[in-house]
Amino acid sequence: xxxxxxxxxxMSVRAKAVEDKAxxxxxxxxxQVSDRINAxxxxxxxxGDAARSRGADAEHDISARWATLQAGVRNQLDEIHGAVxxxxxxxxxxxxxxxxxxxxxxxxxxxxxxxxxIDEADESVLEAIDARLVANAAV
Numbered sequence: 001x002x003x004x005x006x007x008x009x010x011m012s013v014r015a016k017a018v019e020d021k022a023x024x025x026x027x028x029x030x031x032q033v034s035d036r037i038n039a040x041x042x043x044x045x046x047x048g049d050a051a052r053s054r055g056a057d058a059e060h061d062i063s064a065r066w067a068t069l070q071a072g073v074r075n076q077l078d079e080i081h082g083a084v085x086x087x088x089x090x091x092x093x094x095x096x097x098x099x100x101x102x103x104x105x106x107x108x109x110x111x112x113x114x115x116x117x118i119d120e121a122d123e124s125v126l127e128a129i130d131a132r133l134v135a136n137a138a139v
Contacts, residue, residue: 036126
């Protein structure tokens with residue numbers, strides 16, 4: 001399992017890269033933007049395949065967690081936070097350790113979900129820019 005700090009740093013870097021690519025794409029031709037779209041799709045597929053591979057090796061089924069996150073990320077995280085707060089003072093170190101491990105796994109899944117959403121946003125933004133370029137050229 002990757003440290004959460006690495007996952008969060010990854011998310012920040014990739015979100016900024018999406019912003020930078022979108023700004024650059026505003027000044028590009030239809031072909032250049034189309035090339036970007038193909039590159040984004042390839043990168044997203046590679047990262048998705050890698051995430052699925054990591055998930056297959058994990059003790060818990062990541063696919064099921066992603067489906068749960070998609071259905072209610074905020075509710076699940078609120079429940080986790082509440083459970084952690086209620087049990088913070090538990091005296092059983094092993095129980096507290098298992099709870100912390102589960103909370104970290106859930107946080108990792110949420111960050112992975114966010115990273116996947118960034119990939120979708122990357123592609124969608126570039127496709128929107130490309131569609132506008134085509135529309136403007138037709139006028």
